[in-house]
Amino acid sequence: MTTNRAVAYKGPGKVEVIDTEYPTFELKDGPGVNPANVGRAVHHGVILKTVATNICGSDQHMVRGRTTAPVDLVLGHEITGEVIEVGRDVEFIKQGDIVSVPFNIACGRCRNCKEGKTGICLNVNPDRPGSAYGYVDMGGWVGGQAEYVLVPYADWNLLKFPDRDQALEKILDLTMLSDIFPTGFHGAVTAGVTVGSTVYIAGAGPVGLAAAASAQLLGAAVVIVGDLNEDRLAQARSFGVETVDVSKGDPRDQIEQLLGVPEVDCGVDAVGFEARAHGSKDAGEAPATVLNSLMQITAAGGALGIPGLYVTGDPGGIDEAAKVGSLSLSLGTGWAKSLSFTTGQCPVMKYNRRLMMAILHDKVQIAKAVNAKPIGLDEAPQGYQEFDAGAATKYVLNPNGYIAA
Incomplete structure (x- = not known):
């Protein structure tokens, strides 16, 4: 046998x-x-x-x-x-x-x-x-x-x-x-990436990098990837992607330095529920950080593609709400800006x-x-x-x- x-x-x-x-x-x-x-x-x-x-x-x-x-x-x-x-x-x-x-x-x-x-x-x-x-x-x-x-x-x-x-x-x-290639592509497509778009992708892991390559394939004018990990940011830069080090604070300021405005047309969450707070290399876990940040930096009328994984059962969650996938989202921000959201498996x-x-x-x-x-x-x-x-x-x-x- x-x-x-x-x-x-x-x-x-x-x-x-x-x-x-x-x-x-x-x-x-x-x-x-x-x-x-x-x-x-x-x-x-x-x-x-x-x-x-x-x-x-x-x-x-x-x-x-x-x-x-x-x-x-x-x-x-x-x-x-x-x-x-x-x-x-x-x-x-x-x-x-x-x-x-x-x-x-x-x-x-x-x-x-x-x-x-x-x-x-x-x-x-x-x-x-x-x-x-x-x-x-x-x-x-x-x-x-x-x-x-x-x-x-x-x-x-x-x-x-x-x-x-x-x-x-x-x-x-x-x-x-x-x-990861279809998943990153799905994140870019559902964020509305097209010819001439400006795009911010949270996370420079493999899915985030695949989303960045996908955004380039779709014709984006500027693709920006944010992360805490300098090696992963260097990997993003190796194929022509702009980067933001979120350990230095809110990505809005760094995006403004790149684009002249503190917002992008399209946002992609390639991090998921183990997100960490911005502002420090040693920042603690804060699972809603990426989603709330993306709502702030995505232009009104834009869209968020969310291929990052979120779960309904997380024994290691930082509090009782997080353990069941309940996060403190600023949904009012998303509503006020008429943002669209696409979640789930690609x-x-x-x-x-x-x-x-x-x-x-x-x-x-x-x-x-x-x-x-x-x-x-x-x-x-x-x-x-x-x-x-x-x-x-x-x-x-x-x-x-x-x-x-």
């Missing part, structure tokens, strides 16, 4: 590479699996041999102990793979295809999927709309930071790359299609094919923008530690040796 190895959450601050079961076309009980999903047949799925699978900031929230994730949950929702087994009911995806897997699992049959709202599919998570691989409260679908992984509804979910050799040559770019399939074409035809270098670095599966714990410490790097796991040295 084929073996499988995977990265699992082992408690706050700790991940390990473990031996785990090889996937089958039936959902089994395990850490985080919704009981209503146990025994569910997945004849519409495929089994992938993982080509690349990435460490994400959303994974890091769990690893820090900031969610209710159970011990031994297999992590990973940013998956690219080769199809090695095909379920009985799969019609169009074939063995040997190299494919990108949208991080949000969708059935393709429900009302939301038919309307393009694949981030809130109604049929894959018995508890709430929306699901993802290897993530707490998302139905218990096993994560993809592993040698092999099951993908359901394969004909619907998978984006097949047109040429195998070309895909493997550009794999560090194409692996970003599973999450519907990856809305964008991934177009972004794939941009990559394949050399219109964007997303791996360079986010400083992608391939590492072995056994190096995952170190990758998590370095990422948590603020490394300006997007770690790409290479569990089966597809990525050349």
Whole structure:
């Protein structure tokens, strides 16, 4: 029988590479699996041999102990793979295809999927709309930071790359299609970025950098990224982005120095619920800071794209309200300025094919923008530690040796 190895959450601050079961076309009980999903047949799925699978900031929230994730949950929702087994009911995806897997699992049959709202599919998570691989409260679908992984509804979910050799040559770019590139692009699109826009993006982690590259792709006149981490700000500057060091105070003053006015047309929150106060490198956590700041610096009539993660359960929250996702927002500011807000999971399939074409035809270098670095599966714990410490790097796991040295 084929073996499988995977990265699992082992408690706050700790991940390990473990031996785990090889996937089958039936959902089994395990850490985080919704009981209503146990025994569910997945004849519409495929089994992938993982080509690349990435460490994400959303994974890091769990690893820090900031969610209710159970011990031994297999992590990973940013998956690219080769199809090695095909379920009985799969019609169009074939063995040997190299494919990108949208991080949000969708059935393709429900009302939301038919309307393009694949981030809130109604049929894959018995508890709430929306699901993802290897993530707490998302139905218990096993994560993809592993040698092999099951993908359901394969004909619907998978984006097949047109040429195998070309895909493997550009794999560090194409692996970003599973999450952070569409997510950053969604943040920019929903913020209203277009030709000539001025844009402020809070957060210079991988999603923030992907949003910045996306804003450039969309024709923004000026893209500004704010963060506390100088290494990440330097990474943003490496591809032509202006930066703001929010440890020096309110970003309004620095934006005014750049633009001549203390506001932008479009705002993107790529930070989420672990936001810290502005004004100091050692500023404490203040989860509403980014949202309130964006409302202040976005021009009246503008929009905020909010791909940054906010949760309803945060055991590490700074107060009882924050522990249930209740934040002290200055909603009056947003109302008075007629601002629009878009939150929630990015519907990856809305964008991934177009972004794939941009990559394949050399219109964007997303791996360079986010400083992608391939590492072995056994190096995952170190990758998590370095990422948590603020490394300006997007770690790409290479569990089966597809990525050349």
